[in-house]
Amino acid sequence: xxxxxxxxxxxxxxxxxxxxxxxxxxxxxxxxxxxxxxxxxxxxxxxxxxxxxxxxxxxxxxxxxxxxxxx
Amino acid sequence: xxxxxxxxxxxxxxxxxxxxxxxxxxxxxxxxxxxxxxxxxxxxxxxxxxxxxxxxxxxxxxxxxxxxxxxxxxxxxxxxxxxxxxxxxxxxxxxxxxxxxxxxxxxxxxxxxxxxxxxxxxxxxxxxxxxxxxxxxxxxxxxxxxxxxxxxxxxxxxxxxxxxxxxxxxxxxxxxxxxxxxxxxxxxxxxxxxxxxxxxxxxxxxxxxxxxxxxxxxxxxxxxxxxxxxxxxxxxxxxxxxxxxxxxxxxxxxxxxxxxxxxxxxxxxxxxxxxxxxxxxxxxxxxxxxxxxxxxxxxxxxxxxxxxxxxxxxxxxxxxxxxxxxxxxxxxxxxxxxxxxxxxxxxxxxxxxxxxxxxxxxxxxxxxxxxxxxxxxxxxxxxxxxxxxxxxxxxxxxxxxxxxxxxxxxxxxxxxxx
Numbered sequence: 001x002x003x004x005x006x007x008x009x010x011x012x013x014x015x016x017x018x019x020x021x022x023x024x025x026x027x028x029x030x031x032x033x034x035x036x037x038x039x040x041x042x043x044x045x046x047x048x049x050x051x052x053x054x055x056x057x058x059x060x061x062x063x064x065x066x067x068x069x070x071x
Numbered sequence: 072x073x074x075x076x077x078x079x080x081x082x083x084x085x086x087x088x089x090x091x092x093x094x095x096x097x098x099x100x101x102x103x104x105x106x107x108x109x110x111x112x113x114x115x116x117x118x119x120x121x122x123x124x125x126x127x128x129x130x131x132x133x134x135x136x137x138x139x140x141x142x143x144x145x146x147x148x149x150x151x152x153x154x155x156x157x158x159x160x161x162x163x164x165x166x167x168x169x170x171x172x173x174x175x176x177x178x179x180x181x182x183x184x185x186x187x188x189x190x191x192x193x194x195x196x197x198x199x200x201x202x203x204x205x206x207x208x209x210x211x212x213x214x215x216x217x218x219x220x221x222x223x224x225x226x227x228x229x230x231x232x233x234x235x236x237x238x239x240x241x242x243x244x245x246x247x248x249x250x251x252x253x254x255x256x257x258x259x260x261x262x263x264x265x266x267x268x269x270x271x272x273x274x275x276x277x278x279x280x281x282x283x284x285x286x287x288x289x290x291x292x293x294x295x296x297x298x299x300x301x302x303x304x305x306x307x308x309x310x311x312x313x314x315x316x317x318x319x320x321x322x323x324x325x326x327x328x329x330x331x332x333x334x335x336x337x338x339x340x341x342x343x344x345x346x347x348x349x350x351x352x353x354x355x356x357x358x359x360x361x362x363x364x365x366x367x368x369x370x371x372x373x374x375x376x377x378x379x380x381x382x383x384x385x386x387x388x389x390x391x392x393x394x395x396x397x398x399x400x401x402x403x404x405x406x407x408x409x410x411x412x413x414x415x416x417x418x419x420x421x422x423x424x425x426x427x428x429x430x431x432x433x434x435x436x437x438x439x440x441x442x443x444x445x446x447x448x449x450x451x452x453x454x455x456x457x458x459x460x461x462x463x464x465x466x467x468x469x470x471x472x473x474x475x476x477x478x479x480x481x482x483x484x485x486x487x488x489x
Contacts, residue, residue, distance in 0.1 A: 008241045008436070009241070009393070009394035009395065009396065009397075009434060009435055009436050010240070010241045010393045010394055010436045011241070012394070012395060013395075014395050029395075029396065029430055030430070031395055031396070031399040031400070032395070033395035033396055033399075033434070035434075
């Protein structure tokens, strides 16, 4: 199963946990908000991505199946 | 509003005839109107330019739905929706009733800025006239919404009608899936609905008689700036931008550029803008957007950078302050553009401004940061010589000229989002 990441920018408060837990995919901008280097999560990173999504204090990091119907 | 004479229901029906029984209440199947609208090639006249028939189809046949007519014209340089509502309210109301019928709506709303009390009263009177005549099977509610730039975005309107603040929401869910009271909701601009009312009467072939085959019909444009007769004009789709300026009496003084599409549109040097066809694709091809059909003529004697700086400052203040990159990025971008316009001489190039645009684009829940970024990027592209002079030698004298682009003052803003 491959996954993709999405950020809910309204929910995100820039706590930065995601960038700590998933630096391979997420970096922070100059104001502390996450930037996705790529929305696709390589299978080897799936467990780390799940951990990062669970750790977000505002539940703003969304991990979804890559075959979802949503854009 | 008192400048304009409202068309009464009797006058409206004398001129256009009664609302045709096109949908559910007529002899034909409810989707018939959607077929005709789809065949007409009508696209949304509010700014996004999405095919109207396809939008109606995405809502139709899904149980009880809702229709929202968007007359909350957030673009400071646009006034065509206000004019249309004030002069021909019944044409818009016909469009609402026809759309409601076609998509099986149980509720319909017509939204305008809540501070425009004269317009709201006039619309309530028009609805009362129709109620007395028993025209609209689905009741149409006139609703005043917050007058902020992003409050007329469709998810903002839906959230406001659901009792929340008039701010954009994260999608999905999209409004056509889950909108007002969780029902599939069709949000259309009021000019689009007026066109639907005409198409229902005269047919898709009539509609295609104007404009281009790839962008049929006509549209309303608001032409302002250094033109002799600023105002609202109806043009065929595909009319060159320069011809829109000529319709408005032509240049009042030598021009250097046109701002086409409003504050989410683009600056185009006059020579490039003049032949550009007023269609979504035509403006996309030159890095702009048709938007709601705004054309502003900028005189050669104006400073384009100070004009741009004022507008981006205004747009930064219009952020709903929900998304970090917009909340922090747009003020930083406004600071950078103001520094170039009013201080300059740093020999920093356009790199810092371009970097800020990249940092905000695509990172909001709505397209506010994207539109603002496109506007500033177009200024850097259209005014390279001015950018270079300001960056090397400091501001030009023209920054002292009275500002041209309209920006609402703080006293005119609607500070309450709820």
